[in-house]
Amino acid sequence: QVQLQQWGAGLLKPSETLSLTCAVYGGSFSGYHWSWIRQPPGKGLEWIGEINHSGDTNYNPSLKSRVTISLDTSKNQFSLNLSSVTAADTAVYYCARGFNYITMRFDPWGQGTLVTVSS
């Protein structure tokens, strides 16, 4: 059974870069889309972007100028970098496996990382 475990810094100052990594255990990278999704406190979910096993990326246009998602297949890990963060980027960030058959759906998810941006 595939499990995702994520980690990264939880407290940032404005203008810093958010960096999170997600490790995939018990499954292959091939055939899936590896995504990052965030949820501001008390709000809905927002898809940030994805990367496939070949390294092709697809980003939410609202964040595209600040987002980089990368892949390390040797370690079965993928990462998120979000530059120039502000308080509006405060959220729980999740990694998730995307499976695009019939419909693109996300399962499983990582445990989530609360990232707070504050001066």
Place this chain on the structure above:
Amino acid sequence: DIQMTQSPSSLSASVGDRVTITCRASQSIISYLNWYQQKPGKAPKLLIYGASSLESGVPSRFSGSGSATDFTLTISNLQPEDFATYHCQQSNTNPYTFGQGTKVEIK
């Protein structure tokens, strides 16, 4: 972006009740609609994909229906473990977007 609007935002129900949550898309998404359950402090869990297909391991009291712009998640015979927040998500068009969530609380 396609806007997903869920109603109601919250509801109160009792164990054994039948609960219906609606998700409306700002344009047709055919049947590219998924439903997730999220409990406090936990990641979302996939329940329904393709509008009406039940994810493996999900109890059959959960069902989904709809097409184009209007979709429904129904929970029949509500159980104590079903009190949670439910999210819809469209995958017809990038960027993938979610509804704001519907919180199901105990009456």
